[in-house]
Amino acid sequence: MPDQPKTYYLTTPIYYVNARPHIGHAYTTIVGDVLARRHRLLGEETFFLTGTDEHGQKIERSAAAAGIPPQQFTDKVSAQFRTLWDRMGITYNDYIRTTEPRHKQGVQQLFRKLYENGFIYLDSYTGAYCVSDEAFVDAPVGTPCPDCGKLLEEVTEENFFFKLSAFQKPLLDLIESNKLAITPPSARNEVLSFVRGDWNSILELSNEELGAEHSEPLEVFEAFDLAHQKGLLEKFGEDLYYIPGALKDLSISRSSFSWGIPVPEDIQKAAGATKPHVVYVWLDALANYMTALGYGSDDDSLWQKFWPADLHLVGKEITRFHCVYWPAFLMAADIATPKAITANGWLLFDNAKMSKSKGNVVRSETILEGFGRLCPPPLALKGTGFSPSVTSPIREEGALAPEANQRDRDLFATDVLRYFLLREIPFGQDGSFSFDAMITRYNADLANGYGNLVSRTLNMIQQYFAGAVPSPIFEVPGTDAIDTSVVGAAAIAFQKKLATLRDTDFSTFLTEVAAFITVVDGFISAAAPWKLAKDPTKADQLATVLYVSAEAIRWISGTLFPICPTITAKVWQQLGLGDINLAATDGELAHLIWGGLKPGTQLGTLGPIFPRADKGLAQIMIDLENPTPLTIENGKLKTPATTDPAAPPRTASLDEPSGTLTVGGSAAHTTGPSTTPSHTEAPASGIFATPPAAPAVSDASPEITIDDFVKVELRIAEVKVCERIPKADKLLRLEVDLGPLGTRQILSGIAEHYTPEEMVGKRIIVITNLAPRKMRGLESHGMLLAASEEGGKPFLATVPEGVPVGTRLK
Ligand code: MSP
Secondary structure: OOOOOOEEEEEEEEEOOOOOOOHHEEEEEEEEHHHHHHHOOOOEEEEEEEEEEEEOHHHHHHHHOOOHHHHHHHHHHHHHHHHHHHHHOOOOOEEEEOOOOOHHHHHHHHHHHHHHHHOOEEEEEEEEEEEOOOOEEOOOOOOOOOOOOOOOOEEEEEEEEOOOHHHHHHHHHHHOOOEEEEOOHHHHHHHHHHHOOOOOHHHHHHHHHOOOOOOOOOHHHHHHHHHOOOHHHHHEOEEEEEEOOOOOOEEEEEEEHHHHHHEOHHHHHHHOOOOOOEEEEHHHHHHHHHHOOOOOOOEEEEHHOOOOOEEEEEHHHHHHHHHHHHHHHHHHHHOOOOOOOEOOOOOOEEEEEOOOOOOOOOOOHHHHHHOOOOOOOOOOOOOOOOOOOOOOOOHOOOOOOOOOOOHHHHHHHHHHHHHHHHHOOOOOOOOEHHHHHHHHHHHHHHHHHHHHHHHHHHHHHHHOOOEEEEOOOOOOOOOOOOOOOOHHHHHHHHHHHHHHHOOOOOOHHHHHHHHHHHHHHHHHHHHHHHOOOHHHHHHHHHHHHHHHHHHHHHHHHHHHHOOOOOHHHHHHHOOOEEEEEEEEEEEOOOHHHOOOOOOOEEEOOOOOOOOOOOOOHHHHHHHHOOOOOOEEEEEEEEEEOOOOOOOOOOOOOOOOOOOOOEOOOOOOOOOOOOOOOOOOOOOOOOOOOHHHOOOOHHHHHHOOOOOOOOOOEEEEEEEEEEEOOOEEEEEEEEEEEEEEHHEEEEEEEOOOOOOOOHHHHEEEEOOOOOOEEEEEEEEOEEEOEEEOOOOEEEEEOOOOOOOOOOOOOO
């Protein structure tokens, strides 16, 4: 029987549908796509899964905020993710949505298995919950979540619990033995220390409590040894210790809302549940990796073939869910654990993780639109009727179509984004994104490096050899022989070096490619083929130089293919090698052999590949991110009349409230001028205050469209708690009830005009979709609406009893 091809199963996280995708999501998806393409090249039967995470309280609230039923809401946002991945040519094999029946079926089966195996019991939970992270948190209610900074909410409810505590030692063994390989080491260490417990609690014990017979300070291992003897520490591995009981059981159902997969009814009944339960969203979500393969369905052939997963790609903030809860669930259900989990770092903007809640996101669509403008038009085949617009030698062969179509532009720009993210960010580390850096990298590595090498080489083959790859003479007789071994040896060294890299060492990989391009470029410059071409006695040398350069281009393109599949396909075509995808599937790219380019190969139609980008492109993309920035002045919505290039970036002073409030767009840019009017020294009002520099007659505000207006979400809220903030004369801290949106903390600069007592119970109007900001170390999430004369007392807009809190004003 022939050997079955090796399989490779790779997943991205499934993305929450509470907001549209941004390039942070694209980053992980791109990494997944590159790995999937690379493993396919190696002849492995690869299954690449992505999808969306659509249940839970966060999504339920987002849908309520949008005023549409959750299913309709998730349908819409999930489609935005999928459409984007399709625009970007992501080669996923399946796209799972957690609201699909196939998923529901599998989750219920997993829940049943865990229950039948005795790892689930019913109890009640009182404690803090972070809705943003959908996580139970061991910290006081009302304080910021230690992970994301959002205020923790109190949850008191009947829950099903999973006996996570039973898996402390099995998890430590699994991770320590690398049966579950976790990378980078920082993620592995974080997970290990979470599972084994906090050693400081041992190191803080006195000699007496540890039973030491002396009072000298103890060495760490001495202390551990004593603690071990006393049963305070257990051992795993050789000399590794853990604190027994440090890992607590985990609530795996919710009973205070309904947007989720129901816990199987017979289990609810048997356990004596008094309320309907839905499965905790993380158990629901993690199970996607199984349900997409048909776990729990009639056809589990993919499940049999591909499980266990070879690699789960995750962002570093969700390693605990994947490396602790997930393998514990699987072990409890007698299912094999994944082989590897690797965490990417964060894309930062303005030194903060790019995220919807911070509002500092850049959308992939902006990059596609911006860099797509550089995409050269497709080259028409000879005789199609397009008239050449330029008569340079490279264009004589093929005529240019009037402009690139949308698909070409999207894929071209996606390649640039893929190249940039993987080249710029050492995998596993955080990396700052900026449009300027992307343009600089594009010009340096793609336009000047790779693109220039391709165009000069192919152009000369076209000119001196009528477009046929010449035959090299590697042993050039005579004294001024060209040392082709410079490139040949560099190519072999390059290949060897790449073989030592791990799958995810993208930035080292691309640095090596760039270095090889520099070697080849230097070789061409030193050999000066344009001079050789003038001397008929040097025809062999000329042929050799150009052959070697073309062969190097074949190597570079084949190597770059998984990262830049579209651009390398164009080069492959121009090199006369046809469809690179065929070379990918027949193994040529996975096993490049130096000298494999056949002399006599007729070049394809030549044309530009990487037009240079000028710096103006950054501004184009900034403008695309912020279509029409809106400001609110004197209580009126206003679009800025002019763009002030000197204005500070939009996040310039998020710590301190500004008098002018920007509500349009979402991005914070460090790299280009902002379109936001200058921040002012206005007092911390938290209401629509008057900035000193605002025009006196606000009626002059330009008109806005209804689309502009609906960007501002206004809702009825009731003040539940209100207090002064020590040492802040103008600020009040309020907790307001927003109905389905829950309770929020808002800081408002009205303390000089309203007392906390008169505020409590007031039904007011709040702008709810403002990005949270910090003042005096406290997060304020929203603003109160008030009317105020310049410098005068603000009058809070209030609403009568009877209108339910949370209702949206439209
Ligand atoms: N739904 C959960 C995951 C469930 S998986 C069973 C979730 N979704 S998420 O939409 O918040 O983000 C998921 C992932 O998107 C992150 O883990 C990360 O891979 C990627 N990123 C989102 N923002 C990112 C950055 N700013 N930078 C890098 N990756 C980012 O968590």
